[in-house]
Amino acid sequence: MNQAALTCTNIEVEFDGFKAVNGVDLTLDSGEVHFLIGPNGAGKTTLVDAITGLTRYTGSVTKDGTELRGKKVHHIARKGIGRTFQTATVFEHLTVAQNLDIAAGSGRSPWHLLRQRRHLPDQVVAVMEQIGLDGQAETAAGVLAHGQKQWLEIGMLLVGDADVLLLDEPIAGMGHEERDRTGRLLHDIAATRAVAVVEHDMDFMRAFASRVTVLHAGAVLAAGTVDEVSGDPRVQAVYLGSVQEQEVADAATA
Numbered sequence: 001m002n003q004a005a006l007t008c009t010n011i012e013v014e015f016d017g018f019k020a021v022n023g024v025d026l027t028l029d030s031g032e033v034h035f036l037i038g039p040n041g042a043g044k045t046t047l048v049d050a051i052t053g054l055t056r057y058t059g060s061v062t063k064d065g066t067e068l069r070g071k072k073v074h075h076i077a078r079k080g081i082g083r084t085f086q087t088a089t090v091f092e093h094l095t096v097a098q099n100l101d102i103a104a105g106s107g108r109s110p111w112h113l114l115r116q117r118r119h120l121p122d123q124v125v126a127v128m129e130q131i132g133l134d135g136q137a138e139t140a141a142g143v144l145a146h147g148q149k150q151w152l153e154i155g156m157l158l159v160g161d162a163d164v165l166l167l168d169e170p171i172a173g174m175g176h177e178e179r180d181r182t183g184r185l186l187h188d189i190a191a192t193r194a195v196a197v198v199e200h201d202m203d204f205m206r207a208f209a210s211r212v213t214v215l216h217a218g219a220v221l222a223a224g225t226v227d228e229v230s231g232d233p234r235v236q237a238v239y240l241g242s243v244q245e246q247e248v249a250d251a252a253t254a
């Protein structure tokens with residue numbers, strides 16, 4: 001049974017009188033990989049920024065009955081809402097194991113965190129396996145392949161006990177095999193959590209979305225299964241429109 005992990009109601013974000021997000025309702029359920037799609041400038045990242053406390057908004061975001069609007073970024077993270085960015089933010093000079101150990105160990109002293117530990121916590125070992133980096137525990141994060149850095153960043157959220165994960169274009173720059181592995185990882189993670197993915201890649205969306213919300217001009221244009229939103233004429237019009245606009249822009253600069 002799915003359970004609402006996060007509920008957003010009537011979210012509005014305004015930048016100097018411009019409504020980047022305009023009355024969005026969104027529910028993320030545990031057990032689903034929920035894709036947020038929409039043309040450039042639709043408000044996807046701004047919505048995620050609002051949920052994670054990086055942008056001021058009106059409306060309401062609740063998790064487990066707690067209102068998160070107005071709370072600080074670290075408080076929201078401690079409530080189990082984790083987020084990745086388009087460029088992975090890992091500690092490049094530290095190993096995979098150290099990155100995960102630090103993310104798992106808020107509350108321990110910096111010296112304890114940075115010291116090489118003879119035994120890693122079970123949770124760190126389990127997550128390292130889950131993200132497919134168990135063979136690279138001692139590899140510096142900075143030399144990992146692009147996809148592996150994204151998996152490490154996701155792993156850092158998992159060891160930090162995030163149960164709502166908001167991932168901003170996690171497969172950007174990945175090859176075919178890495179994309180597939182990422183899609184399977186997201187479903188594995190979503191077995192016990194809610195996963196939201198901001199994405200432009202429609203093939204990836206079709207292959208791995210449990211549910212889709214389409215944003216356009218700051219508002220929800222359509223929501224439902226992949227088939228429901230792909231068959232929606234309004235969605236087709238928006239995507240066709242944005243393709244045509246791009247072709248006109250390309251022709252103008254050619």
Ligand SMILES: Nc1ncnc2c1ncn2[C@@H]1O[C@H](COP(=O)(O)OP(=O)(O)OP(=O)(O)O)[C@@H](O)[C@H]1O
Pocket residue numbers: 015020038039040041042043044045046047
């Ligand atoms: N800090 C800001 N100040 C002013 N306008 C902003 C700011 N951040 C975003 N915007 C505007 O808000 C709108 C929504 O932007 P946002 O980045 O959320 O869209 P998006 O759907 O994530 O687009 P993309 O897919 O291109 O990343 C855009 O018109 C953008 O220019």
